[in-house]
Amino acid sequence: MDINKFVAPEIIFGLGAISQAGESLQRLGARKAFVVTDKGVIKSRWVEKALFHLDQARVEYEVWSDLTTNPKDVELKAGVERYLSSGCDAVMAVGGGSPIDVAKAIAVIATNGGLIHDYEGINKITKPLPPMVILPTTAGSGSEVSQFAIIVDTKRKVKMTIISKSLVPDIALVDPVMLQTKDARLTAATGMDALSHAVESYVSLAATPLTDIFALNAIKLITDNLSESVACSTNLKAKESMAMASLQAGLAFSNAILGITHAMTHQIDGLLDSHHGETNAILLPYTMEYNLIANADRFCNIAQALGEDVAGLSKWKAAEKAVQGMRRLVKNIGLPKRLSDIGLDSTVIEKLAQNALKDSCLITNPRDTNLKDIIAIYRKAL
Numbered sequence: 001m002d003i004n005k006f007v008a009p010e011i012i013f014g015l016g017a018i019s020q021a022g023e024s025l026q027r028l029g030a031r032k033a034f035v036v037t038d039k040g041v042i043k044s045r046w047v048e049k050a051l052f053h054l055d056q057a058r059v060e061y062e063v064w065s066d067l068t069t070n071p072k073d074v075e076l077k078a079g080v081e082r083y084l085s086s087g088c089d090a091v092m093a094v095g096g097g098s099p100i101d102v103a104k105a106i107a108v109i110a111t112n113g114g115l116i117h118d119y120e121g122i123n124k125i126t127k128p129l130p131p132m133v134i135l136p137t138t139a140g141s142g143s144e145v146s147q148f149a150i151i152v153d154t155k156r157k158v159k160m161t162i163i164s165k166s167l168v169p170d171i172a173l174v175d176p177v178m179l180q181t182k183d184a185r186l187t188a189a190t191g192m193d194a195l196s197h198a199v200e201s202y203v204s205l206a207a208t209p210l211t212d213i214f215a216l217n218a219i220k221l222i223t224d225n226l227s228e229s230v231a232c233s234t235n236l237k238a239k240e241s242m243a244m245a246s247l248q249a250g251l252a253f254s255n256a257i258l259g260i261t262h263a264m265t266h267q268i269d270g271l272l273d274s275h276h277g278e279t280n281a282i283l284l285p286y287t288m289e290y291n292l293i294a295n296a297d298r299f300c301n302i303a304q305a306l307g308e309d310v311a312g313l314s315k316w317k318a319a320e321k322a323v324q325g326m327r328r329l330v331k332n333i334g335l336p337k338r339l340s341d342i343g344l345d346s347t348v349i350e351k352l353a354q355n356a357l358k359d360s361c362l363i364t365n366p367r368d369t370n371l372k373d374i375i376a377i378y379r380k381a382l
């Protein structure tokens with residue numbers, strides 16, 4: 001067997017996990033936490049609830065929320081200055097993938113200096129980061145456990161992928177109750193992001209027996225619970241399963257990395273400021289179709305995890321069922337099905353494909369690819 005490693009933070013999971021926020025920071029030696037969040041999360045009162053527990057543990061804090069979805073390089077400077085001037089010695093994120101990734105980026109620049117662009121790619125961070133505690137409010141990004149941060153380069157209009165073990169948070173506090181304030185569309189989109197993490201990591205060239213367990217189980221959990229979670233915001237059983245699925249998909253992709261779907265999605269999100277999960281949901285059936293010849297056995301397993309009946313089918317027919325199962329799931333939860341539905345037009349496809357070829361996520365895609373193939377996938381999905 002090849003040598004492989006698996007990295008993960010301490011994970012505290014369950015209803016009421018938010019109550020551990022103060023104690024978690026205290027255990028990491030924090031005196032004052034820099035709390036990164038966004039306006040929507042503040043409105044839903046999760047920040048207020050988390051801060052109550054920081055008060056209880058006598059941990060001071062500074063709250064900062066000047067960021068947007070698909071967080072941008074130009075938003076980081078103010079956050080870093082505020083972190084450094086406020087005397088904070090730890091970082092806490094409360095929110096979805098955007099606040100979490102911004103919290104990670106601020107932690108990187110605060111201790112390593114320079115610009116976030118300097119760390120694009122794999123293993124560029126050399127100095128330790130401040131302690132990080134993460135409270136996710138969406139079941140999707142998996143950033144609470146991952147060694148990834150994604151930030152938009154506003155000049156190039158692309159998403160930069162930063163991958164480093166240093167970005168794995170110290171403690172992830174996953175409280176399914178916090179998922180109840182998401183609307184149906186965000187629930188659907190973030191759920192599809194988690195599913196794309198699970199599928200891409202399961203067929204990744206860097207998949208290991210450890211990542212396989214989490215990836216395949218996450219696909220099953222999402223198949224069984226995403227529709228219910230979208231349909232009813234107070235269905236706690238479905239929320240709990242989706243929180244677990246997102247966590248497991250996060251552990252899988254953090255260690256097995258991703259593939260062509262994310263390499264292509266990052267370019268569209270960077271250009272259109274579209275929702276990452278929606279873009280993944282549109283592209284995934286097409287990228288699965290493309291990758292199928294690279295590992296049909298694994299796509300058979302994905303088809304079964306998606307609830308497809310593959311009894312008596314040949315390997316190839318069974319593998320094709322994975323694509324059909326994915327299309328059905330996307331249709332059930334009412335997400336857009338074509339790239340033109342989210343505002344993409346054909347004139348930018350060649351440029352997007354050139355940028356996708358440079359994305360770090362492509363390194364672990366199971367099928368060798370090229371500019372012509374990526375252009376063809378974008379066109380099919382348009």
Ligand SMILES: [Fe+2]
Binds near residue numbers: 141193197262
């Ligand atoms: Fe993603």
